[in-house]
Amino acid sequence: MLERPSVGDVRGGKGLFLGIEFVADKGERRPYARSRRVAETVLKVGLEQGITLFAGGGGDRGHAGDCIIIAPSFVITPAQIDEAIELLDASITEAERRLAGGSARPAAG
Numbered sequence: 485m486l487e488r489p490s491v492g493d494v495r496g497g498k499g500l501f502l503g504i505e506f507v508a509d510k511g512e513r514r515p516y517a518r519s520r521r522v523a524e525t526v527l528k529v530g531l532e533q534g535i536t537l538f539a540g541g542g543g544d545r546g547h548a549g550d551c552i553i554i555a556p557s558f559v560i561t562p563a564q565i566d567e568a569i570e571l572l573d574a575s576i577t578e579a580e581r582r583l584a585g586g587s588a589r590p591a592a593g
Contacts, residue, residue: 485572485576488576488577488580489510489580490506490507490508490576490580490583492506492507492513492515493505493507499558500554500556500558500560501554501555502554502555503551503552504551504552504554504576505549505550506523506526506550506551506552508520515548515549516548516549518541518550520583522550522579522583523540523541523550523551524539525579526552526575526576527539529576529578529579529582530552530571530575532575533571533574533578534571535554535571535572535575537553537575538553538554538555539551554568554572556568
């Protein structure tokens with residue numbers, strides 16, 4: 485995931501709990517403005533792809549920054565983990581494409 489242009493950091497927690505931080509500039513680790521709604525865009529695309537993610541934001545001094553969290557079930561097979569990573573990667577790819585095209589604000593609902 486770290487090779488993706490928008491992924492600034494990937495953090496693991498307990499079990500399969502995983503957080504991914506998105507940045508506008510990797511060199512400076514500058515976050516996206518919250519008005520871009522990057523995490524929400526990745527979340528919306530993830531749902532379209534068939535994966536449930538959790539969106540977060542405001543981690544950079546409380547006013548900027550985007551992240552998502554993936555927290556799969558404790559009862560999961562290696563094949564399902566592989567599928568989740570593929571869906572996550574596809575979701576980030578599509579979200580990056582949408583954000584580059586200026587369509588960063590997901591539909592309400």
